[in-house]
Amino acid sequence: MKATIEHLKRPEMKDILSVQSAVLKSIHDFMWGSGTVQVMPVMLSPFTDPLAHPVHDSSLEYEGQRLELTKSMILHKQLSLMRDDLKGIYIVSPNIRLELGETGSSGRHLIEFSQVDIELKDASHKDFMGFMERLYSHMEGFVLSSCADSLERLGRELKPAKPPFRLYHRPELEERLGKDWEHEASLRESQPFWVMDHYREFYDREDPKTGGHVNYDLVYPGGFGEALSGAERETDYGVITRKMKERKTDPSPYRAYLEIARKGMLRPTAGGGFGLERIVRYLTGRRSIRDVCMFPRVPGEKVLV
Amino acid sequence: MKATIEHLKRPEMKDILSVQSAVLKSIHDFMWGSGTVQVMPVMLSPFTDPLAHPVHDSSLEYEGQRLELTKSMILHKQLSLMRDDLKGIYIVSPNIRLELGETGSSGRHLIEFSQVDIELKDASHKDFMGFMERLYSHMEGFVLSSCADSLERLGRELKPAKPPFRLYHRPELEERLGKDWEHEASLRESQPFWVMDHYREFYDREDPKTGGHVNYDLVYPGGFGEALSGAERETDYGVITRKMKERKTDPSPYRAYLEIARKGMLRPTAGGGFGLERIVRYLTGRRSIRDVCMFPRVPGEKVLV
Numbered sequence: 001m002k003a004t005i006e007h008l009k010r011p012e013m014k015d016i017l018s019v020q021s022a023v024l025k026s027i028h029d030f031m032w033g034s035g036t037v038q039v040m041p042v043m044l045s046p047f048t049d050p051l052a053h054p055v056h057d058s059s060l061e062y063e064g065q066r067l068e069l070t071k072s073m074i075l076h077k078q079l080s081l082m083r084d085d086l087k088g089i090y091i092v093s094p095n096i097r098l099e100l101g102e103t104g105s106s107g108r109h110l111i112e113f114s115q116v117d118i119e120l121k122d123a124s125h126k127d128f129m130g131f132m133e134r135l136y137s138h139m140e141g142f143v144l145s146s147c148a149d150s151l152e153r154l155g156r157e158l159k160p161a162k163p164p165f166r167l168y169h170r171p172e173l174e175e176r177l178g179k180d181w182e183h184e185a186s187l188r189e190s191q192p193f194w195v196m197d198h199y200r201e202f203y204d205r206e207d208p209k210t211g212g213h214v215n216y217d218l219v220y221p222g223g224f225g226e227a228l229s230g231a232e233r234e235t236d237y238g239v240i241t242r243k244m245k246e247r248k249t250d251p252s253p254y255r256a257y258l259e260i261a262r263k264g265m266l267r268p269t270a271g272g273g274f275g276l277e278r279i280v281r282y283l284t285g286r287r288s289i290r291d292v293c294m295f296p297r298v299p300g301e302k303v304l305v
Numbered sequence: 306m307k308a309t310i311e312h313l314k315r316p317e318m319k320d321i322l323s324v325q326s327a328v329l330k331s332i333h334d335f336m337w338g339s340g341t342v343q344v345m346p347v348m349l350s351p352f353t354d355p356l357a358h359p360v361h362d363s364s365l366e367y368e369g370q371r372l373e374l375t376k377s378m379i380l381h382k383q384l385s386l387m388r389d390d391l392k393g394i395y396i397v398s399p400n401i402r403l404e405l406g407e408t409g410s411s412g413r414h415l416i417e418f419s420q421v422d423i424e425l426k427d428a429s430h431k432d433f434m435g436f437m438e439r440l441y442s443h444m445e446g447f448v449l450s451s452c453a454d455s456l457e458r459l460g461r462e463l464k465p466a467k468p469p470f471r472l473y474h475r476p477e478l479e480e481r482l483g484k485d486w487e488h489e490a491s492l493r494e495s496q497p498f499w500v501m502d503h504y505r506e507f508y509d510r511e512d513p514k515t516g517g518h519v520n521y522d523l524v525y526p527g528g529f530g531e532a533l534s535g536a537e538r539e540t541d542y543g544v545i546t547r548k549m550k551e552r553k554t555d556p557s558p559y560r561a562y563l564e565i566a567r568k569g570m571l572r573p574t575a576g577g578g579f580g581l582e583r584i585v586r587y588l589t590g591r592r593s594i595r596d597v598c599m600f601p602r603v604p605g606e607k608v609l610v
Contacts, residue, residue, distance in 0.1 A: 017342040037322040
């Protein structure tokens with residue numbers, strides 16, 4: 001209990017909250033200027049992101065129906081963009097991922113966090129990556145100018161990002177740096193960088209020519225690791241169902257989503273989501289994500305407040 | 306399924322989303338200018354708002370601990386403002402309230418919605434109500450100017466609000482208009498209005514002199530009903546525990562919160578939360594809250610997507 005109260009009252013939190021508020025303000029300003037609209041999160045649905053790693057069950061029953069708590073808004077972003085009159089959307093939503101306790105020591109995992117989820121209609125991966133570089137630069141520039149005093153008190157010297165960011169391909173990085181390529185590359189770089197081509201969930205688009213994956217991560221330098229992951233999306237019913245099979249994803253909760261895909265109503269989109277607490281961790285230079293949360297939800301830890 | 310797809314694609318949704326985006330943009334602008342900071346929601350905690358009406362259970366188990374899904378951020382707002390260096394905070398958070406199916410016909414209830422939750426340090430009810438009137442006017446003014454075309458297409462003629470809003474007391478309204486006073490008064494008024502003094506949860510401050518409650522609702526005119534509810538907060542451990550007893554609120558999940566109160570660490574604050582979907586419903590003049598949600602979660606209805 002003493003530790004909990006000390007955490008709530010520790011001096012650096014005010015400056016961290018100022019940076020967080022500036023991050024959010026600058027994202028809302030940029031997105032407003034981009035002509036996208038903001039959609040509200042849903043937390044309960046028959047289906048959610050299946051994720052590419054195991055977590056504890058977080059479903060519940062409501063009046064006879066089993067509903068999953070949102071792990072990410074990806075499938076609902078796709079459904080929103082079925083509309084002809086929307087060119088892009090964004091959603092700031094809690095993502096609940098009941099991670100196994102052993103991930104608690106990573107310094108980067110939480111059982112719930114806030115994700116800024118963006119999806120653009122008829123966009124290629126290049127379009128989306130360019131959009132994100134502009135958003136990132138706008139955000140970082142706003143934080144550097146409006147929170148200079150906070151960053152100084154936090155002892156954080158940030159080199160302004162200079163897009164376009166360097167682009168790597170995962171197979172090449174993995175061959176060169178081994179299994180822990182993300183961390184190794186993050187330590188070596190001094191600017192955020194892109195890494196393309198990851199084997200992931202069914203909704204990331206496959207390249208039928210190469211068998212590769214048209215998806216991307218943005219990674220922070222300095223060992224801070226992943227910032228964003230995203231992709232061009234799969235829209236073809238046959239490909240989606242084959243990939244579900246390959247990944248042993250049970251299709252039954254996705255019935256309505258698959259019916260919409262079967263009708264050919266999913267539109268080509270590209271998008272991604274970035275973890276807000278991880279942005280704040282990087283911009284403020286904190287080693288543990290716990291330090292940027294007023295109410296940290298670290299895997300495996302008992303929650304007191 | 307046909308109805309679900311029609312709902313997702315219905316023409317008026319684009320204008321509704323434009324209004325919603327303007328509402329959010331103007332709130333973020335106003336709050337940024339007010340010197341408050343934005344705190345991220347938490348969705349899981351040992352305790353949450355007990356609410357003043359019955360709903361289905363929405364707790365889950367994580368690694369041996371029972372956690373409640375957030376019904377409102379009220380108690381976490383109070384805990385955030387224990388800090389000496391924060392003068393005010395706001396949080397945009399999903400609130401999950403698994404309402405009984407019978408409330409589905411109200412046109413105003415959802416099993417999850419987004420709440421804009423604000424709390425100000427050392428503020429009286431008058432301070433907070435004044436703050437909200439300025440925020441409301443700023444928001445409505447921004448919507449009227451930036452979404453004039455959308456409002457016209459939606460057939461909504463909005464009379465600009467003119468604060469200060471009229472102030473009523475619930476006992477007087479109830480005596481005059483009967484049990485359904487909120488709806489009756491909402492139908493009669495042409496401007497938003499305040500109603501003070503409601504018997505509610507333990508955390509709303511009692512007036513020790515009168516035995517009344519220093520809390521307030523803001524109500525929309527035109528039959529649109531409640532916009533916001535809030536209060537000055539109880540900070541005294543003895544009063545909090547007595548009121549929990551009177552309301553038959555089981556204190557055991559609130560152990561850590563009560564320990565903080567017992568140590569005298571809760572600070573005098575006033576605040577409130579307004580339902581985002583209800584703002585959008587009022588500003589766009591829709592009769593059912595379903596119509597302003599991309600993914601409506603209406604009590605008692607099966608969720609398809």
